[in-house]
Amino acid sequence: MNPNHVFVCGNPALDFAATLRARRSVRFEMFATPDRLAAWYVESGIVDAVSPAAEPDVERARAVREAVYELVSARRRGEDYPAPALATVNLTARGPAAAPQLTPSGRRTEATPQEALSTVAREAVELLAGPDVPLLKECDNPECTRVYIDRSRGMRRQWCGMESCGNKMKAAAYRARRKTPKTPKAAAAPRTPSPAKAPPTR
Ligand SMILES: [Zn+2]
Numbered sequence: 001m002n003p004n005h006v007f008v009c010g011n012p013a014l015d016f017a018a019t020l021r022a023r024r025s026v027r028f029e030m031f032a033t034p035d036r037l038a039a040w041y042v043e044s045g046i047v048d049a050v051s052p053a054a055e056p057d058v059e060r061a062r063a064v065r066e067a068v069y070e071l072v073s074a075r076r077r078g079e080d081y082p083a084p085a086l087a088t089v090n091l092t093a094r095g096p097a098a099a100p101q102l103t104p105s106g107r108r109t110e111a112t113p114q115e116a117l118s119t120v121a122r123e124a125v126e127l128l129a130g131p132d133v134p135l136l137k138e139c140d141n142p143e144c145t146r147v148y149i150d151r152s153r154g155m156r157r158q159w160c161g162m163e164s165c166g167n168k169m170k171a172a173a174y175r176a177r178r179k180t181p182k183t184p185k186a187a188a189a190p191r192t193p194s195p196a197k198a199p200p201t202r
Pocket of ligand 1: 139140141144145146159160161164165
């Protein structure tokens with residue numbers, strides 16, 4: 001699996017939740033090292049610079065990530081939030097967050113990993129209490145498990161991204177179509193004939 005961080009979900013909290021990839025199959029961990037975690041905070045745009053992360057930061061980030069994912073999943077299913085996940089995210093959001101500073105060259109945000117994590121938790125709070133909840137959708141690639149915000153007209157977006165999943169799924173569908181031998185029309189008829197239908201008269 002591609003080890004580069006990806007940002008396709010339309011919200012940093014969702015991209016964060018998606019850093020455990022293919023949750024229902026291989027469960028690929030994107031926060032494999034403290035450096036990979038720190039890189040995510042910068043690449044996501046949460047901060048411009050982050051002080052070096054250590055192993056406990058990774059453990060904390062993974063725990064908050066799993067809590068965010070649980071809350072998002074519960075919200076999508078219309079279920080109550082699991083209390084431990086709610087407590088984890090709220091506690092993290094209460095901590096000091098990454099503070100943007102004005103500099104002669106513009107805005108700059110430097111933070112500790114803990115402050116960056118608090119910012120992510122606040123993003124999750126805003127998302128789940130905000131207007132985008134009805135737009136939350138899981139990628140149609142059954143292996144992917146990314147949840148994204150579908151802002152497309154008529155909510156017809158199928159994939160988290162064309163590059164990440166769409167092209168792969170389209171190619172697989174194309175291969176499947178080519179492999180399936182053409183079946184004659186009769187074989188494609190429903191197995192149980194509808195009783196409402198009158199027998200053909202000759
Ligand atoms: Zn996907």
